[in-house]
Amino acid sequence: MAQKEALAVSDATVEEEYASQSKLLLEFINIPSIDKAWTFKSDKGNVSQAMVSISQANLLANKKRKYILSAHISEESNHSVSFQWATFPVEMAGVSVIVPSPSGSKLLLVKNQENGLPTQFEIWSSSQLQKEIHIPQSIHGSVYTDGWFEGISWNSNETRVAYVAEEPSQSKPVFDGSGYKKEGSVDKDCGSWKGQGDWEETWGETYSGKRQPALFVIDIYSGDVRAVEGIEKSLSVGQVVWAPSTQGSHQYLVFVGWSSETGPQKVARKLGIKYCYNRPCALYTIRAPVHEPEAELSLKNNAAEDFALVNLTQGISSAFFPVFSLDGKFLVFLSAKSAVDTGVHCATESLHRIDWSIDGKPCPSSNIVDLVPVVMCAEDGAFPGLYCSSLLNKPWLSDGCTMILSSVWGSIRVILSVDVLSGKVSRISPADSCSSWNVLTLDGDNIIAGAKNPFEAIYVSSNSQEHGSCNPVIVILHGGPHSVSVTSFSKPLAFLSSIGYNLLIVNYRGSLGFGEEALQSLPGKVGSQDVSDVLTAIDHAIEMGLVDPSKIAVLGGSHGGFLTTHLIGQEPDRFAAAAARNPVCNLALMTGTTDIPDWCFVEACGTEGKNYFTEAPLVEHINLFYSKSPVSYLSKVKTPTLFLLGAQDLRVPVSNGLQYARALKEKGTKVKIIVFPNDVHAIDRPQSDFESFLNIGVWFKKYCK
Ligand SMILES: CC(=O)N[C@@H](C)C(=O)N[C@@H](C)C(=O)O
Numbered sequence: 001m002a003q004k005e006a007l008a009v010s011d012a013t014v015e016e017e018y019a020s021q022s023k024l025l026l027e028f029i030n031i032p033s034i035d036k037a038w039t040f041k042s043d044k045g046n047v048s049q050a051m052v053s054i055s056q057a058n059l060l061a062n063k064k065r066k067y068i069l070s071a072h073i074s075e076e077s078n079h080s081v082s083f084q085w086a087t088f089p090v091e092m093a094g095v096s097v098i099v100p101s102p103s104g105s106k107l108l109l110v111k112n113q114e115n116g117l118p119t120q121f122e123i124w125s126s127s128q129l130q131k132e133i134h135i136p137q138s139i140h141g142s143v144y145t146d147g148w149f150e151g152i153s154w155n156s157n158e159t160r161v162a163y164v165a166e167e168p169s170q171s172k173p174v175f176d177g178s179g180y181k182k183e184g185s186v187d188k189d190c191g192s193w194k195g196q197g198d199w200e201e202t203w204g205e206t207y208s209g210k211r212q213p214a215l216f217v218i219d220i221y222s223g224d225v226r227a228v229e230g231i232e233k234s235l236s237v238g239q240v241v242w243a244p245s246t247q248g249s250h251q252y253l254v255f256v257g258w259s260s261e262t263g264p265q266k267v268a269r270k271l272g273i274k275y276c277y278n279r280p281c282a283l284y285t286i287r288a289p290v291h292e293p294e295a296e297l298s299l300k301n302n303a304a305e306d307f308a309l310v311n312l313t314q315g316i317s318s319a320f321f322p323v324f325s326l327d328g329k330f331l332v333f334l335s336a337k338s339a340v341d342t343g344v345h346c347a348t349e350s351l352h353r354i355d356w357s358i359d360g361k362p363c364p365s366s367n368i369v370d371l372v373p374v375v376m377c378a379e380d381g382a383f384p385g386l387y388c389s390s391l392l393n394k395p396w397l398s399d400g401c402t403m404i405l406s407s408v409w410g411s412i413r414v415i416l417s418v419d420v421l422s423g424k425v426s427r428i429s430p431a432d433s434c435s436s437w438n439v440l441t442l443d444g445d446n447i448i449a450g451a452k453n454p455f456e457a458i459y460v461s462s463n464s465q466e467h468g469s470c471n472p473v474i475v476i477l478h479g480g481p482h483s484v485s486v487t488s489f490s491k492p493l494a495f496l497s498s499i500g501y502n503l504l505i506v507n508y509r510g511s512l513g514f515g516e517e518a519l520q521s522l523p524g525k526v527g528s529q530d531v532s533d534v535l536t537a538i539d540h541a542i543e544m545g546l547v548d549p550s551k552i553a554v555l556g557g558s559h560g561g562f563l564t565t566h567l568i569g570q571e572p573d574r575f576a577a578a579a580a581r582n583p584v585c586n587l588a589l590m591t592g593t594t595d596i597p598d599w600c601f602v603e604a605c606g607t608e609g610k611n612y613f614t615e616a617p618l619v620e621h622i623n624l625f626y627s628k629s630p631v632s633y634l635s636k637v638k639t640p641t642l643f644l645l646g647a648q649d650l651r652v653p654v655s656n657g658l659q660y661a662r663a664l665k666e667k668g669t670k671v672k673i674i675v676f677p678n679d680v681h682a683i684d685r686p687q688s689d690f691e692s693f694l695n696i697g698v699w700f701k702k703y704c705k
Pocket residue numbers: 274275276345478479480481483557558559560584599651652681
């Protein structure tokens with residue numbers, strides 16, 4: 001009876017915790033995020049216009065609401081800049097992506113639609129809709145707006161747009177009561193059905209069901225869409241831009257191609273590409289198709305080699321994010337050659353230049369100039385190398401040779417300038433600022449931005465310590481493992497801080513932002529070096545009086561979940577509570593089910609693992625994977641652990657977390673499992689994000705007060 005009463009009291013407390021924390025969490029979830037920004041020149045010299053694309057969670061619809069907010073930017077005589085924001089934002093319902101034309105006089109809106117409906121292109125002028133074009137699925141599927149294959153580019157005279165979209169679907173076999181119906185048979189009786197046809201490989205996590213990305217060009221006046229021909233079938237394409245051209249000369253496109261047939265593994269398989277910069281890729285150029293009525297004429301007047309595909313970066317294993325200089329004289333691009341060559345999924349990048357001849361034909365033997373090399377080990381806080389997740393499409397200052405970008409430097413995202421003639425890199429954001437800076441866009445020469453240790457940790461105090469005693473701490477561990485937590489605002493972390501937790505965010509060795517040597521020190525030592533770095537950071541914080549050793553919780557996703565489950569197994573008395581989002585718990589199970597089996601080999605065996613990778617692992621590798629996994633320490637775990645799992649995760653399939661959680665349950669450890677049936681690896685659909693962090697907050701309040 002007494003036990004029943006105690007249970008009822010604890011249930012009521014938990015209910016209250018859910019009610020009060022959910023109100024607070026909603027406040028954070030509703031904070032809008034800035035996604036992109038553009039600026040436009042105005043007639044008045046010191047004034048320009050800004051357009052900012054913002055998104056906000058719409059929990060009821062379980063989608064993101066997108067809207068646009070505009071501003072006038074004026075530069076005063078003392079060079080200070082002020083923004084006059086429009087009174088209200090305007091919602092962009094149903095819009096997948098917006099792309100202003102180079103002069104700013106036209107705006108392209110792309111609306112991808114579901115259920116096989118045509119993709120809609122809308123061209124707007126400053127006052128009205130000028131043209132609406134519907135592109136049926138027989139021409140192409142959805143336009144790619146994923147930030148990786150994505151590329152939508154206006155030509156310089158603003159008559160055509162090149163873009164990346166899903167190739168049209170393959171025809172499916174048709175059967176009826178008497179068997180197979182031959183293709184093209186027109187008999188439309190109701191006793192037939194469509195079969196599945198051949199299974200097609202995809203690029204894995206977040207690309208499930210997506211068809212191969214292919215190149216198209218649309219004439220915005222006639223609405224005529226042309227597929228770009230001459231690109232081999234095995235090449236997935238993305239990030240297209242128009243090459244500069246002079247009047248009368250042919251127009252070329254430059255784009256990135258990822259082959260699914262080559263690569264170090266020599267397998268005809270597309271391996272997962274999301275968060276994986278180690279997939280070989282190159283820059284290509286090809287002549288843009290011409291539209292009616294010139295098309296037929298042009299074909300007659302040209303030799304076949306004029307239309308041939310040219311690989312511009314044969315000498316380097318990776319080339320992406322192509323950007324032409326303002327004068328068109330050079331093409332700058334990023335490379336993840338270190339990731340490709342070592343097999344580590346994300347590594348230090350390098351920046352390169354190709355000198356471009358506007359009049360001549362592009363050639364495969366272009367000289368690649370190394371501008372910013374990979375930095376192995378930065379001395380005394382010096383530049384650690386490039387870690388950029390994107391480039392602006394117009395990153396140039398008015399001198400035409402200074403490029404502005406943001407990159408990670410230690411645990412901080414900084415703004416850098418790079419002189420693309422000399423390769424000189426300078427840090428622009430203040431060296432004494434602990435804040436992370438992200439470049440949104442440039443307005444002339446103004447930058448519009450949102451605000452000898454081998455590893456670092458960021459300590460966030462919830463600022464409510466009573467009588468010298470510490471609030472409980474949550475150790476936060478990023479995934480990857482080659483990724484990084486920077487000092488920027490994070491809604492879920494702000495929420496956890498607001499409910500009374502201090503945060504210890506550890507960038508263990510292997511993180512981005514500290515040079516290539518520290519990054520490459522981890523593969524082969526996962527589950528030991530990274531675990532010991534985290535323990536060192538915790539001990540250091542305890543010594544500094546920042547952490548009470550009896551009140552430590554740990555939270556991590558993916559490889560951060562690997563560390564979370566390793567820590568509660570290797571140090572069973574240290575952690576009062578744990579939460580793991582799509583954790584890697586058993587590499588031996590993961591290798592046969594993930595979209596990146598090569599990752600298991602490289603992280604467990606070291607960069608040599610790249611050469612051992614096979615779809616049919618040897619038993620010695622399976623044994624090694626098991627011994628390096630949290631599952632091998634499972635019998636020691638005592639910490640109450642919450643599991644948040646996305647059932648559609650192709651990266652760390654749900655079976656990894658479920659197997660481990662069920663095994664903990666079997667041995668009597670306190671476990672709570674929430675599976676989100678429609679979520680992928682990131683668990684970031686608004687309702688799932690909300691439910692995840694609410695449960696993390698309540699779980700920690702219950703077990704780590
Ligand atoms: C390369 C990769 O995706 N690794 C996963 C195991 C992982 O840790 N992913 C990171 C990006 C994450 O935070 O989800």
